[in-house]
Amino acid sequence: MERRLLALIVAFAVLSAGCLERESKEVTLIIFHAGSLSVPFQEVEKEFSEYAERNLQIKVSFQDEASGSVMAVRKVTDLGKKADVIGVADYTLIPQLLIPNYTDFYVLFATNEIVIAFTDKSKYAEEIKDNPERWYEILAREDVRFGFSDPNQDPCGYRALMVIKLADLHYGMGIFKELIEENTNIYSNGTQIYAPKEIIANPNKVVIRPKETDLLGLVESGSIDYIFIYKSVARQHNLSYITLPSEINLGDFSKEEFYAQVSITLGSTGKTIEAKPIVYGVTVLRDAPNREVAIEFLKYLLSENGKRIFEKNYQDFLDPPIAFGNVPEELEPLVSTEK
Structure with a gap:
């Protein structure tokens, strides 16, 4: 009797285990x-x-x-x-x-917030570390190449453009025209930015890739000097970076009204997106x-x-x-x- 009971218990345990295994x-x-x-x-x-x-x-x-x-x-x-x-x-x-x-x-x-990242291989790296407020002057230099992601595919790309347009308002200068309009077919009308579906850029000056992380290898190798990227990504990949004023970095919720002055229309979707905290x-x-x-x-x-x-x-x-x-x-x- 005890043997039969033991056999039944063992059989039930095996069957139960099989059922659990099948149910997983x-x-x-x-x-x-x-x-x-x-x-x-x-x-x-x-x-x-x-x-x-x-x-x-x-x-x-x-x-x-x-x-x-x-x-x-x-x-x-x-x-x-x-x-x-x-x-x-x-x-x-x-x-x-x-x-x-x-x-x-x-x-x-x-x-998150937008920063400008670089390495020791980047041209004028020490200068931008010492004078981060002069970032737009350094990026405008003839021998400097900078990059951002495709605004038609990636928010980091259209946010980079928003940052540069906001810099016009913050500094009272034509930074967007000098950095973007003179080197790509992206253009603006006042504070409204237009990114054509097919973006053309001067490759000796501006490099555009589908997403922001596609730019990491280029800046790490020294192929380009500076990239607009999220602060978290710059830190995850041990890049040097400068922080931008809160009025333009899209990282400060108290500056929401100031950011909202700028918007971008994307050729890929036809949608207009207003600048706001990330x-x-x-x-x-x-x-x-x-x-x-x-x-x-x-x-x-x-x-x-x-x-x-x-x-x-x-x-x-x-x-x-x-x-x-x-x-x-x-x-x-x-x-x-x-x-």
Whole structure:
């Protein structure tokens, strides 16, 4: 009798283990995100994978596609690609381009500012360190090459242009004309900037790449001297940089009215974007292939775990994050909800 009972217990244990093994899921989350989110997102993903396997009995892997944020959104809206999560460097792209057809909520979660980064190989590196207020004079010199990302694909690119136009207002000088209009086909009318769909630039002076992180290798190798980039990315990659006045760096919420004087119209979308403080946004798409797991990922990102990882990577995190729209109830304890 005891042997039969023992055999039944063993058989039940084996069967139960088999059932659990069959019930454990394997999921690949597809994430389209801004290039400047690459480093912190990779760390969040690694931790979430361990958390999900331990607590949710789900094996999660990730298919990441880093690009300019405009391009990340257009992969869905124009190319019809499927994704679970979209993280952008400019939250306004979500209500402008994804709501209501592709998602019905979004969360603001992190901030940044624009800096000018360089290395010891950059021409006049010591001079700009000693006299950062003369940055525009140094960039204008004939033998200096500088770069920014494509404004039609990447918010860092159109923000670089906004920074330079704001510099016109702050310094009372024609900096935008000298640096941009004389070297590209990007132009302005007053404080309104126009970026043609096909941008042409003088390669001996201005280098433009699809996303801001594409410029890192060029400045590190000395191929170009200076780049407009996010402060967090400059610090993550150990670049030297100068900070810009708060009136122009798009990092100061108290300067929102001053920033709003400048706007840019993009040839790629036809949309006009007003300059404002830099805030990142994230959403889960309505037809996400793995929506439930994607929301669990967002919960992890918006928790103290995500905040810790972002701040370790030199990027400020909103406390609390701010959510808009039809916010999933699982996220409500982590966010401040706005209508």
